[in-house]
Amino acid sequence: MIQLTAASLSDTGRQREENEDYLWAQVYHPPQKEPVGLFVVCDGMGGHMGGKYASYWAVEAVRREFADLFVEKDPRATLVLTDEDIERVRAGELITPSPPPDIDLEDLTYAAIQKANRVVYEYANHRPEKAANAGTTITLMVTRGEQAVIANAGDSRLYRIREGQITQITRDHSLVASLVTEGQISPDEVYTHPQRNVIYRYLGQKGLVQPDIYHDILQPSDFVLLCSDGLWEMIQDSKILVELIEKACDPEEACRNLVEAANQAGGEDNISVIVVKVS
Numbered sequence: 286m287i288q289l290t291a292a293s294l295s296d297t298g299r300q301r302e303e304n305e306d307y308l309w310a311q312v313y314h315p316p317q318k319e320p321v322g323l324f325v326v327c328d329g330m331g332g333h334m335g336g337k338y339a340s341y342w343a344v345e346a347v348r349r350e351f352a353d354l355f356v357e358k359d360p361r362a363t364l365v366l367t368d369e370d371i372e373r374v375r376a377g378e379l380i381t382p383s384p385p386p387d388i389d390l391e392d393l394t395y396a397a398i399q400k401a402n403r404v405v406y407e408y409a410n411h412r413p414e415k416a417a418n419a420g421t422t423i424t425l426m427v428t429r430g431e432q433a434v435i436a437n438a439g440d441s442r443l444y445r446i447r448e449g450q451i452t453q454i455t456r457d458h459s460l461v462a463s464l465v466t467e468g469q470i471s472p473d474e475v476y477t478h479p480q481r482n483v484i485y486r487y488l489g490q491k492g493l494v495q496p497d498i499y500h501d502i503l504q505p506s507d508f509v510l511l512c513s514d515g516l517w518e519m520i521q522d523s524k525i526l527v528e529l530i531e532k533a534c535d536p537e538e539a540c541r542n543l544v545e546a547a548n549q550a551g552g553e554d555n556i557s558v559i560v561v562k563v564s
Contacts, residue, residue, distance in 0.1 A: 287431055287505060289320050292536035293559040296544045298515055299552030305329035305336035306513050306557035307344045307421075313355045319430030321354045323347075324559045326441045328422040328513040330487070335409065335419030342408060343401040343421050343488050350397035351427060390427055390434040391498055398423065398436055398488070398496045405489035420489035423496070424455055424511055426561075428503065435499040439487045441557075442517055445501065446508040446530060451523045454499055458486035476521055509561040512543075515554035519547040536560040 293310040297303070309325040327343045329336025401423065409419040422439025435443055440457040456462065460483040461475045475481060488494055503509075508530050520526055520543070529546060533539035539560040547556045 286319060287503060288314070288564045289322050289428065289561060290536055290564070291322065291324065291559060291561040292540045293324075293557075294537075294540035294544050295555065295557040296548065296552075298555050299548055301555055303337055304555045305340055306515070306555045307337075307340035308557050308559060309344045309348055310559045310561075311348075311355060315357050320428070322428040322561065323351050323354070323425070324427075324509070324511055324561060325423065325425040326511045326513055326557055326559060327424075327488075328439065328441050328515075328555070328557070329419070330421065330484070331409070331419035331489075336421065338408070339405045339419040339421040339489055342404045343423055346401040346404045347397045347423070347425060350400055351393065354393075354427070354429070390429060390432065391500070394425070394427055394434050394436050394498060395496070398425075398438070398494065402438075402488040402494040403492065406492055409489050420487045422484065422487050422513070426509060426511065431503045433501040433503050433509075435501060436496045438494050438496045439484050441511070441513045444510040444512075444523075444526065446510065446527055447504065448506070449527060449531070451527050454501065456497055458497075459484050476518060481518075503563045505564055507563040508539075509559075509563070510543075511559040511561075513555060513557040515552075515556040516543060516547050516558055519550040519553065519556070530560060533560075536562050 289312045291310045291312050293308045295306050295308050307327045312322045314320045325344050325347055327340035329340035422441040424437040424441040424443050426433055426435045437455040440459045443455045445452050461478045461481045464470045465472055529542040530539045540558050543558045544556050
């Protein structure tokens with residue numbers, strides 16, 4: 286049975302006055318059962334503090350949707366039997382229903398993202414004085430045992446590091462990413478393109494959002510990195526990301542190392558990271 290340890294860290298960076306990112310990292314190891322985890326990075330956008338509000342609302346909405354995964358429940362509590370039912374069970378005349386099956390993680394992930402999107406969208410539309418044009422990226426991973434469901438909208442990213450090799454699992458929903466896909470610019474030009482901050486899919490944009498959803502199988506010795514663009518735009522060499530994570534004593538040190546490196550490279554945006562270690 287795998288074990289999970291995780292840490293998170295968010296920093297304003299060196300050139301911004303407010304931190305509009307918001308994070309959530311939670312791991313639960315129930316007795317004699319597979320561990321579950323929820324990890325979320327949101328990078329807010331919008332004037333009048335709208336981005337700060339949007340990222341917070343989104344994470345809170347997602348956290349609440351997944352809350353039941355982190356509560357130990359007695360399956361007997363789902364069965365309501367009368368004294369007569371109990372006698373019939375003993376006589377073999379009544380079969381007690383089985384506990385309900387575990388909810389599908391992909392379905393729950395999709396529902397949680399739609400709930401978060403609706404919260405941001407409705408608040409931005411009804412409170413324009415506080416949240417004009419509010420929106421937020423979202424990248425999340427929910428795990429149950431070795432099973433991982435990953436989802437994103439925007440350009441916050443999730444990477445998996447396995448045996449020293451780093452793989453970007455998520456795909457950026459940005460103008461520059463689409464230009465790279467179409468062969469109009471090179472991957473290196475993403476970092477300097479004048480429209481590199483244009484995001485075409487995010488929470489709060491419309492009443493319904495279509496996230497990309499991925500499935501992965503975690504393995505012992507894997508690391509998972511979730512981060513806002515304030516990290517990956519500053520640390521462009523993926524080998525440095527791997528080194529900073531693998532050489533750290535634990536996820537907490539890895540987070541500190543990543544944030545420090547991003548700030549040393551300029552700290553042009555808010556920097557948010559979650560590091561998950563699988564063992």
